[in-house]
Amino acid sequence: MSPDQRPWAIIVHGGAKTIAPHQEETHRDGCLQAVAVGQAILEAGGAAIDAVEAAIRVLEDGPTFNAGYGAVRNADGDVECDAAIMDGRDLSVGAVAAVRILRHPISVAAAMLPEMPVLLVAEGAERFARERCAELCGPGELAVERPDDPGCDTVGCVAFDERGDLAAGTSTGGLRGARAGRVGDSPLPGCGLYADNQVGAVSLSGDGESLIRATLASRLMRGLEQMEPDQAMADALVHLARIGGEAGLIAIDAEGRIGWGHSSPQFAVAHARRGHPAAAFIQRSDDGPGAFE
DSSP states (O other): OOOOOOOOEEEEEEEEEEOOOOGGHHHHHHHHHHHHHHHHHHHHHHHHHHHHHHHHHHHOTTOOOOOOSBBOOOTTTTOOOOEEEEEETTEEEEEEEESEEEEEEEEHHHHHTTTSSSSEHHHHHHHHHHHTTHHHHHTTTTTTOOTTTOOOOOOEEEEEEEOEEEEEEEEEOOOOTOOTTTSTTTTTTTTTTETTTTEEEEEEEEOOOHHHHTTTHHHHHHHHHHHHHHHHHHHHHHHHHHOOOOEEEEEETTTTTTEEESSSEEEEEEEEETEEEEESSSSSSOOOOOOOT
């Protein structure tokens, strides 16, 4: 297969939540901007892991989304962000949690990929970021007040490059009013994300405590071993219903097939793949059957 025929694919999400009608366009546009940046990397023959980091940086820059700039405040009035990224080539994971002064948590998580620890938290993660000359900001500078937004969502991306490599990432500003130090599913492999070239890659959003109890990313990955992505989505959401909670899921399997689904009222998503232009949606029913054939 010639280089211009090799498949690539990318999908991003802006969080599983309720999106008011007047906010829909902003959510679509933000997701499309993120996909465009990741798509450019994949079209140029770049790596999935780089496309995921770049796309999530765009979402972290947008005040529409609860990640990076746009994060919500916890019960103490502080911002605490979490992020993780996983490389399907070697199952390496980098993650940070409860960080307050990182302008782009996803990039610090990416810098963790070659390190022995998987997850660094709070001051330890911030010290590591300083050592790597990461972009810093003042405490509270990331917070954006959105009174009509509960701030319980996560942004994420999954990518598949022309070499068949997969990657997944997540980033979140946490839960509005949460206890200080609370960490949800986003930086935990098997809960908020996972990537394995032999199976697929997934990124999740939703009620973090429920996703952790259900190890929902792990459940979705097991589904991808036996089913097409949309079927695996449905199975994972049935499993989540056992303990309650809402979620939004995105995935690409080892063949480059995209899938997404949600039990939340809305779930902003954009996706693109070779031969198919980028498109953005607010709920899965808008995408229609056969969207990825």
